[in-house]
Amino acid sequence: MTTTRWTRHHLDLITDDPATTAPLITGPVEPALPGFDLWDMWPIQEEDGATALFDGRELWMGLAAPAAGHPEDRHDVARIRKLAYDDGKWIDLGDVFADGETPGSREWSGTAIRRGDGTVSVFYTATGFRGEQRPTFAQRVFEARDGVHEEIARPDLRHFLPADQVDGGPGRILAWRDPAWFRGRLLIAASIPWGERYMGAIALTDGGSGNHPLLVADGINRELERPHIVVRDGLFYLFFCTHRQSFEPADAAPTGLYGFVATALDGPWEPLNGSGLVIGNPRAQPDQAYAWMVLDDLRVVSFLDYRGPVERANFGGTVAPLLRLRLEGHRTWIEPC
Template identity: 60%
Template sequence: MSAGRPARWTQRHLDLLVDAAATTAPVIDPAAMPRILPDHDLWDLWPVQEEDGSTCAISGQELWMALSAPVLGHPEERHDQARIRLLAKDGGSWTDLGHAFADGASPGSREWSGSAVRRPDDTVSVFYTAAGRRGETPPTFRQRVVEARPALVADGRRILLDPGAEHREILRSDGRMYLPAEEIIGMPGRIRAFRDPGWFRDPADGRDYLLIAASVAEDDRFSGAIALAGTRDGAWSLLPPLVVAEGVNHELERPHIIVHQSRYHLFFSTQRHSFHPADSAPTGLYGFAAPSLTGPYEPLNGSGLVLQNPRTEPDQAYAWLVLPDLHVVSFANYRSHPGLDLRSAGAAQARAGFGGTIAPTLKLALNGMTTSVIPAGT
């Protein structure tokens, strides 16, 4: 594989952004998203995949993972307690299968987003972000990519992961192509990134890759980027970035690729407060497309915007993930409160407006470099 030059996402592209029905999600009815875990928040959902990209199913149940934390205090504090949870999905019904890993198994003080793939030997490669260090107080924001490969244990409809699996650090930012994500203090949305490993097998060469939300230095400005890593003989190595947000955005989160009609569609999520200047573009799912894994990538719909929250509910959902069948999953974030950003509101008020569960599923239509949201029921 020969690495190409990264695509530059610039203000020129964002100037093409339009507020259109084709790229706007419908307003979510709170009644359409009951809490799956009454005592825990859920966010950042992803399926356990088969190596062909499809969702793993056992005894008729799909296997999924999500981040979880107890419903305590301000919703923004959930990131300091995040654990990966295993879930089963049977039609429209979800079943909690508990924490994916044993207490203290992770080398971090908490577990942030990632991806998972079932291997032919019935183990599951779980790639995730180890945030901080085990046992630290208070939590820091060091980030590195870890792989655990537990055996999948299924006894009828009871499914779990072997708790004795080793957790092995496989990647961290190198300080050259990617800025080190080693900050001691900070807060989500304001820290450097080296997280959210998204597994992808390239049909062109059959090799495994990881896409990672990263940070690079550009003209003395910090810019969000999507890093690429490849594996050979079991060892992972960093490759040049696929996309760099040149001075316009701080975080390109949860990157992932869907190959559709021989085109590589690279998707990521970002929030309105991560743009420079803040609120210059909406919270949404953004994307680029290319004829091969390494490019050249061009922004979808001219601007990169694929799916935004409606103007009346600018924070209703986040962390979108596009599946191979073009269905899109996300989690319910904050309902709108006139004149107030609930992320900075008091704990009780923020908690009252926070979803903390899985949002209704959407679906995309892809037509070359153009995308649109398919209306419900069609």
């Protein structure tokens, strides 16, 4: 099985193109979850990737934390929250898991699938360890189903670095997180060695420790987050997101949604639009949104991040305006939603 490499040559092909530049987000955006920061959202999906409906409405999950203090501290107390999306409105349904139910000190991103028997599998990242005195950054991938939480995928240390750090912070930690279910396998944001540092990768696994790198950022980026796949017109579209600060060097490319396309899950994968860039934040607000997820109907959800310096006054912490993609082979376009 071939590992695809995302290289500096691809980044050199990025241009200022309206087809891949998100519209500027202006004006106030009403919070979906008043009193809480909300980010990294995903819907409950059917096994074929379609967004599931429950009594005619969509059910979503996302990370949430009280809207207080510096926004970057939210990662240390994140919980998975459930919301309904009905007729354009968000309805808070509370925490997905009870206090102390999960094995980490907090919960990070994942996906959720409605099984054929009607039960829902929640794939998520357990970060740190329950009861620890201060947050650590070990990351483990779990499936929760019918109240049972099972660790289902560990990194193959022949290929990946263990995400077991004690100290860290946003942009300074290894990855084994953001599990996305796809046809019985998982995509996971991972890290592999690169000289004395590390670079981002996407792992493909069928569970256990048998996993390999599907895509690696060949010395150009240290975090390929929230990987997921959409199938369209017989083609497989692999999407992920990353921050401009995660490139080597920083700002070598914009914060955005990136993607590759292939005729089969195992590749080989080719970068969309030549460079891999699918949606980039505009230069005027380079951090305005993050954590894009492309849905089966090509809606694209993200969260409102910073519209200005990294401080509470500029942080959105809620659902950003929806976008929509058009996919035609190796080309993509942003369309009005």
